[in-house]
Amino acid sequence: MYVVVIGGGNVGYYLTKELLAAGHEVVMIEKDPARARTIADELGSIVVPNDGCEGRYQAEAGMGRADVIAAVTGDDEDNLVACQVAKMKFNVPRAIARVNNPSNEALFRRLAIDDTVSPTRSILALIEHEIPIHDLLHLAELEGGEVQIVEAQLDANSPVIGKVLRDLELPEGSSVAVVVRDEHAIVVRADTTLRAGDKLLAVTSAEHEAELRSLLIGE
Amino acid sequence: MRVIIIGCGRVGARTAAELDQRGDHVTVIDVDQRAFIRLPSTFAGVTVRGSGSDEDILRGAGADLADLLMALTEGDNRNAMAAQLGKHIFGIPRVIAKINDPLRAEAYRTLGLETICRTVILADALVVAATQGAEATNGAVEPPTAEPRQGVPPAGSRAAANAEAAIEEAAAPGEDA
Amino acid sequence: MIFGRREKRPALLTFDRILVPLAGTEADDAALRLTAILLAGTPGQAFLLHVIEIPFERQLDAQDPAAVAFADEALGNGEAFLAAHEVQVETGIAQARAAGAAIVDDAVERRADLIVMGLRYKRRFGGGWDAGRTVPYVMRNSTAPVWCLRAETEELAHTP
Numbered sequence: 001m002y003v004v005v006i007g008g009g010n011v012g013y014y015l016t017k018e019l020l021a022a023g024h025e026v027v028m029i030e031k032d033p034a035r036a037r038t039i040a041d042e043l044g045s046i047v048v049p050n051d052g053c054e055g056r057y058q059a060e061a062g063m064g065r066a067d068v069i070a071a072v073t074g075d076d077e078d079n080l081v082a083c084q085v086a087k088m089k090f091n092v093p094r095a096i097a098r099v100n101n102p103s104n105e106a107l108f109r110r111l112a113i114d115d116t117v118s119p120t121r122s123i124l125a126l127i128e129h130e131i132p133i134h135d136l137l138h139l140a141e142l143e144g145g146e147v148q149i150v151e152a153q154l155d156a157n158s159p160v161i162g163k164v165l166r167d168l169e170l171p172e173g174s175s176v177a178v179v180v181r182d183e184h185a186i187v188v189r190a191d192t193t194l195r196a197g198d199k200l201l202a203v204t205s206a207e208h209e210a211e212l213r214s215l216l217i218g219e
Numbered sequence: 220m221r222v223i224i225i226g227c228g229r230v231g232a233r234t235a236a237e238l239d240q241r242g243d244h245v246t247v248i249d250v251d252q253r254a255f256i257r258l259p260s261t262f263a264g265v266t267v268r269g270s271g272s273d274e275d276i277l278r279g280a281g282a283d284l285a286d287l288l289m290a291l292t293e294g295d296n297r298n299a300m301a302a303q304l305g306k307h308i309f310g311i312p313r314v315i316a317k318i319n320d321p322l323r324a325e326a327y328r329t330l331g332l333e334t335i336c337r338t339v340i341l342a343d344a345l346v347v348a349a350t351q352g353a354e355a356t357n358g359a360v361e362p363p364t365a366e367p368r369q370g371v372p373p374a375g376s377r378a379a380a381n382a383e384a385a386i387e388e389a390a391a392p393g394e395d396a
Numbered sequence: 397m398i399f400g401r402r403e404k405r406p407a408l409l410t411f412d413r414i415l416v417p418l419a420g421t422e423a424d425d426a427a428l429r430l431t432a433i434l435l436a437g438t439p440g441q442a443f444l445l446h447v448i449e450i451p452f453e454r455q456l457d458a459q460d461p462a463a464v465a466f467a468d469e470a471l472g473n474g475e476a477f478l479a480a481h482e483v484q485v486e487t488g489i490a491q492a493r494a495a496g497a498a499i500v501d502d503a504v505e506r507r508a509d510l511i512v513m514g515l516r517y518k519r520r521f522g523g524g525w526d527a528g529r530t531v532p533y534v535m536r537n538s539t540a541p542v543w544c545l546r547a548e549t550e551e552l553a554h555t556p
Binding site for chain 1: 272273274275294295296297299300303304307308320322323326329330
C-alpha cells in the first residue's frame with residue numbers, strides 16, 4: 001500500500017517505521033525542516049519537508065496515488081484540513097485522522113473522515129475499566145456512531161441477575177454477544193443465566209442505549 | 220442578527236465593534252482574555268474566553284441560536300474547522316472563515332463555506348491602486364492627508380532634481396525655455 | 397599527463413576505485429578531468445554513475461525512456477573521455493528518490509576509496525549561492541572521502 005503520513009512527531013515517526021517494516025511504501029510530510037532531516041537521515045529519502053495541509057506539497061508527496069492518508073499531528077485542525085484537502089483534491093480512498101480532543105470525533109465523522117483515532121478516548125476506556133461504574137462502558141463505535149459496542153458490569157443490584165438470556169426484553173437493535181465471567185469469555189446462548197459479577201459485551205444502537213442501560217444496570 | 224465571532228485580534232475586534240454598534244447581538248470568543256482589551260468600552264455584546272473550535276464553548280456562546288459565525292483567528296486551519304463545526308454540528312445558516320491561503324480558501328468554498336482571503340483582497344486592491352489610483356479602491360488604499368516638512372534631498376536624487384525644477388519654475392513663471 | 401606510467405606515483409595520489417557521479421551537465425567536466433589525472437595509466441578503476449531521480453508521484457521503478465537516454469549520453473561522453481586518457485572505466489544508471497542517498501550507497505557497495513563530484517555555479521533568487529541538495533548530502537553522509545569541484549562561472553553571487 002502507498003501511505004502518506006502527515007506529521008513527524010512521535011506518532012508519525014513510529015507509524016512510518018512500522019509501515020516500512022511491514023513492507024508498505026510510505027512518504028511522510030513534516031513541516032519542521034530540522035525534524036524532517038533527522039527522520040530522513042534515519043529512514044531514507046521519504047520525507048517532504050513542508051506543510052502537509054497544502055495541496056501543492058501533498059502533490060509533491062504523491063498523494064495522487066496514495067491509498068491512505070494518516071494525519072497524526074498533535075493539532076486536530078491540521079489533521080482535519082490535511083484529510084479534507086487529500087480527499088477533495090486527490091480522492092484518496094481512505095483518510096485516517098488522529099483526534100486529540102474526543103469531542104471533535106463527531107465532527108470529523110460528519111465530514112467524511114473515514115476513521116478517527118482518539119488516544120484520549122482509548123486511554124480513558126482503559127482507566128474506566130478499573131473503576132466500577134454504574135454505566136455502560138463504550139468500547140467501540142461502528143457506522144459513524146450509530147452502532148455502539150458496550151460493556152455492562154452486572155453488580156448484585158442488577159435487575160437481570162438470575163435471569164436467562166432468552167427472557168431479557170432487549171430493546172430494538174440490541175443483542176448480547178459475549179459474557180465475561182471469572183475472566184473467561186463465554187459466547188452466550190439463549191439459556192445462559194446471568195450472574196452478579198458478569199460483564200456483558202453488547203451491541204446496541206445509539207437511540208436505544210439508555211433503555212439497555214436501565215435494563216441491565218437499573219435505576 | 221445574532222453573530223458569533225471567533226478571534227478577538229484586530230480584525231475580529233473591529234468587526235465585532237461595528238456590528239455591535241449597528242445593533243446586532245455579538246458574542247466574541249478568544250482563548251486569551253487580554254485580547255478583549257481591543258474592544259471599545261461601549262461594546263454591548265458578550266465575550267467568552269475559550270477555544271472557538273470547542274463544541275462546548277460554542278454551545279455556551281449561543282451557537283444553537285446564531286445566525287452568523289465568523290472564524291477570524293490567525294490560523295487558517297482553526298478557522299476552517301470552527302466554521303465547519305458551526306455549519307455541520309450547530310446548523311448555523313451562514314459561516315464565514317478567514318483563510319489566507321487562496322488555494323485552501325477555494326477548496327473550502329466547495330465545501331459550503333464563505334471565505335475571506337486577506338491575500339487576494341490586498342493584492343487586488345494594490346493592483347487597482349497602482350493602475351487607477353487610490354481613489355478607485357473604495358477606501359482600501361488611502362491617500363496621505365498631509366506632507367511632512369522637507370529637509371534637503373540628497374544631491375543627485377530624483378527628489379533633488381524635482382525640487383530644483385520647482386524652484387526654477389517659481390522664479391521665472393511663464394518664460395519659454 | 398602529470399604522472400606518466402613510468403614515473404613513481406606518490407602513494408598519496410593512488411586510488412583503486414573512484415566513484416564519479418555524473419549530473420549530465422557542465423559540472424561533470426572538472427570531475428572527469430581530475431579523475432583522468434588521478435587514474436591515467438594506473439590499474440585503478442573509475443565508476444561513472446548517473447542517478448535518475450523519481451518523484452513520489454511515480455513508483456520507484458517507473459520507466460522513463462527520456463531520462464534513460466539522457467543518462468546514456470552523459471555516461472557515454474564521460475566514458476569516451478576517460479578511455480581516451482587510458483583510464484579503466486565502468487558505467488551504471490540508478491533510479492532513486494534522491495540522488496545523494498543513491499550515491500552514498502553505491503560508494504559503500506563498490507568500496508570506493510574516493511568520490512569525485514562536480515558542482516555548477518548556481519544562484520538562487522535573491523542572489524545567494526545554491527549548492528543544491530545532492531552535494532551537501534553526500535558531503536554529510538559519505539564514509540568515503542568526497543572531493544567536490546566547482547565549475548567556472550561568469551557571474552558571482554554578490555555581483556548584481
